Amino acid sequence: MPSIATPPLSSLLSWRTLAVLFALVNLKSLPLAWHARLFYRTFTNWYTHARVQRSLESQSNSSFSVHPLFQPVSIFTRSPLLETDYNLHKSNSTYFIDLDESRTVLMTKLLIPGLKQGNKNLEREGHRGPLSVILGSVHTSFHKEIKPYERYEVRSRILAWDNKWIVVGSWFIRPASRRGQHEVILASALSKYVVKKGKFTVSPERCFVTAGWLPRRPANCNDLPPTDTENTTTTTTTNPSSEPSLIPTPQEGSFAAPIPASTTLQNTDNIVAKLETAAAMTGAAAISSSLEPLAPLTARAGGDEWDWHRIEMERIRGLQVAQNWLSLDKELMHEFVKG
Template identity: 30%
Template structure:
């Protein structure tokens, strides 16, 4: 994800499609199947094939399914959320479905704790690309859009990237072998540097949102539409398997980009007295972390469904109360004793 969204996606998609087409035209699929699954040794090949099919999620390079998210949202089906509802979508979740095959399970035949983190890579990629694609595009073309300027007022050159700074997961219930589950990922909040994403691992089919905002678009630019589903049911606590929090930093070259710059460039922030943080000034620096805006009750929105700046800010402040504890974990690096104390021993990971 750190560099995937800045790849020449159209060229990659075209080349891959052309290669597959040429390969398919030069080989007889029927002949390949007959040679593989008949004759001497066919039983072993069939068993091996079934094993691979049952564990496709864990074959070599399967992790690179994150490019599915990048290609979908940054190339084939770019988000085009109407500006009238865009601020209300900033904290909405992206739902990614998955399952736990045999190769992901530990000796208890439950999903191994370590495999949650590769799942998080995929679902976070869907969220970031679906939500921030316009901002990503603006930063990738900063020399043209002039979103971030240097001290002389010139566009800052550099390659856009988004880096994972940390992940913390808490486990509540086990996920069984081949059990289906969903990952509900959304923006929790942001501060001056980090965008924090929260993900819930939920039993598949037990929870439905009140509505979906689905893409029906692709290159035909038809955009997003709202599709109402069945929802409003209280969440069963037993349906939540685990929860995780991750933090992302957005970079342009080596310059850290204030999260509000990307959010605003994606059309997700409503108007705010004094403005949101920007990086278009002559210094290339962002505005103060907290704008001193006097809270005037007369500007309180009369419509509780409207996502104005006060509601956005209140939701963000609510999330920051959780991430204060997460951010404190950065101090763990100072607990490394190194050569100051003895060690119990040194071992290999697999062999003696």
């Protein structure tokens, strides 16, 4: 019986073989891999109105859940060799690639169901140009290193929105181990998005109502504090958010003095007081407006209906959590002007 010849070691370690192996272990960082990942996440998380309704019905049938609008989405990934820096851990610049992927899952889920109808409505109102979702800023804090090829989760969810910006919170998490080790936060990030139809700003509330995630605004909530109506829109189903934009927009207008945090917090406190009064009139359950941790969000949802008032209270709470961090945008702009 003829013996089977073993290929020489030199042929196994040829440059072609090594190149293929190198590409496989760094597949995430290859050219066009980012585009492929985003397209994949978009199509696998494509929501329709029917899927939105199923999500809402599933939440309403559960006695211990959070409204789907605030539910987090997650991706799991690893950091290949090409993402490491000279300290042999994940480079700070590569965190934004993972954030793009995680936020794509979230924004596809929340905005796609109303995209077609929303575009038609805006066209009928005379707004021209492409409909686009634009990233306004990203702030990231690094808490613990991510080692090469370590598996981690990127979890994102809506924190809040005002009459212009959608605020997204994201967390890089080391999953809990089988040996009883709890989840560990590796990094945290805050992002904000704006929806544009040409040069026209589409309010987030309008987007969420059109997509089916938000109920109609009750008539008794029209007496909330007045707002600057620039770049907002009204429809027969909803009004825009009723407070001025609490999130700084440094690229617009002149370099005005930043709004003190105490003043902004007072504005949100006034809005919360109005909402609590309206909720009491309708018999709806009120949510505390204090700066509670984000983790108990699911626990607070148990046993109470997520009506418009409850969703609005959680939105205001999210603005309170995010506003001081986001105010750094305008303060940094002023620091540049002073210099």
